Amino acid sequence: MNNIKYQNGIFFLAEGNQYKSLLNVRLPIANKSCVSSHQFSEKSGVIYPLEKMTTDALKKIFQNTVTSFAEMIAYSRIVARLLTKPQIHSVLQIGNWSAFGECLSAILPHFNPQNKFCCMTSLRPVGKIPTVNFIFNEGSDYLLPENKFDSVVFTEKVLPPPEVFLSVKDYGRIYFIAEESTPIDEIKSNAIIYNVENDTALVETEMTPQLREKFYLRTPQGQLNEKISAIRQLVNQVPIILRQYKSSTGKNKKSLLDKYIAELIRAEKVLAEIFPMLRDADIKFNFNLLKEFLIDLRLDNGSPAQIESRYKILAQSLTNT
């Protein structure tokens, strides 16, 4: 790894099909690194340098565009961790602000990134995101050498031949954050795996079979079981949450429920994603009931007696369905 280039690097982050835009980056300034991302997994959080990657392999990595809430959270954490690294000068997200905006706005303040994150978009964001610089512009001004990358504007209007992207390797290392199902074999010995969880980099060839399993080679069924198991655990927490709810007061009550409902909504989206593989409608229905029950609680803020009564109804429904 060329440390000099790395230290001066700027990471491009592009989500989903935004990679097409990324392909068009004709980096005008040397010593800029480029990171793109597709489907992120909190557990894997790997980054692949793709200097020698073929166009076909590139296409394979980005063939899907599905992004889930959980992935957004994972993505945000990855970004946040990148921002804390002293060698990272700044991070540029290209487009698709909305998908990650809320997650980032929640997470970034904890990492105090101080203007390291910059989002390029021609669309206005929703809400107040004090930690993010927004640059609104269209066109290709970003190619001007005097532009710092913090103020680069990138649009999707100029679509590129992939070869352009491959030429970027001349300017620095190219990294990808990819998910566990990414076809790692396409990259093999060229890959450097960055484990966001423990902030270590591993050369692919150094990975043990266990690590390989952990990071990206789990079978679909394994993933499915894991997700279902996580959701069941969440559902099983209901009595505990309700006990906490009953013993807490005022704002604490609401924030407790908000936190848990957010988890449920996140899990519900995971459920929807795995649904094609999951023909267990029972889980899904219980889940709906549970979420509604808690949202009703959250919005009504009922008396302890009402809560008790509702809980009994819920418990009965869960048993019956």
Place this chain on the structure above:
Amino acid sequence: MQGAYTIASTGNPEIGGGWNNQQLLKDCGLVPYLLHKNYGFRSVMVGIKNDESYPYLDKYVCGLEMDFLPEDTEKARINYIKEHAADMDLLILYGAYPAYIPLVKFYKTLRPDGKIYLATDMNIAWADRIPHESQIYKNFLQSCDVVAASCRATQKYISTKWSVPVDLLRNGWYNFFNVKFNDVPKENIILTVGRIGSQQKQNHILLEAFAKVANKLPDWNLRLVGGVDKNFKTYTEKYFAQNPNLRSRVTFTGLIADKATLIEEYKRAKIFCLTSNFEGAPNVIAEALFSGDYIITSAVDAADDMTDSGNCGKIFPIGNVNALAEIFAEVCRDDKLLKNGGRLAAANAAKNFDENKIVAKLYYLLYGGDNT
């Protein structure tokens, strides 16, 4: 101020590509109105101009705005979205119509940060006809931030088919009229409200069931409120020819356009009866429940929700005249059941059909709990 835009689908036979005055007080008008009233949105309903005037805009849903499209086409809608995208923070869609697909795609291109609420308000038969396995349709559904069904049964059904979370947001009612349970004495009236004589409403079932038990219930009357389908008039003439003694007991009021007058009908009636062969979740039910009417309904998808699983009403098999007649014979002579059922109906309305609560839940699902 955030903008919430409710765009009518093109080619929708029921709403004709736009909104009418009556719909301003149904869920499609109430949701944007309450987003405006309770959460400060600028709420706009968009479609072609179906009615000459919209008196409810000033009378009830003050602050709700309407924009009229020049023509009922996809192009007109695309142009509208293009023109208003900057303000369109929330796009509200009624009905899971394929015609919405290009609009959603275009909207998301311009406003990837924008939110979409899809109120499906569909029945199960309709859900079966939707190409939910097609990638285009999946993409459409996945673009929506909240996808809602209007009754528990439909929610359960489409949840097992669609690859997105489906929330329950019923078609509720907003109590503009300060209706209170039993604030006027109830009369021995069986009421139905809707497009009388339409194929969907199956009003002949109601008329025939009533005719079967009319002699046993001499102090009960039947009132059918709503515009009468011209093809149904032949049927009613024949009906009265066969049952001349019911001419004074069966009343077709015609369309009651004034909502306050219509509410008086609900308040007077002890029983509200729905005989449809299919329904999503009809808006009339919320109005009847708030007025404390005991509900008798055919087994449409939302029947359990309407009757609170039998607490405030009874369900009969679709198209079964005898079963309906038996229910009439039973409940009309049980004043205690009707009184208690009416009270429970009002409670069911307050708990499950209060549009304020429904919109609060929608807002929570869209934006989380920070501002509730």
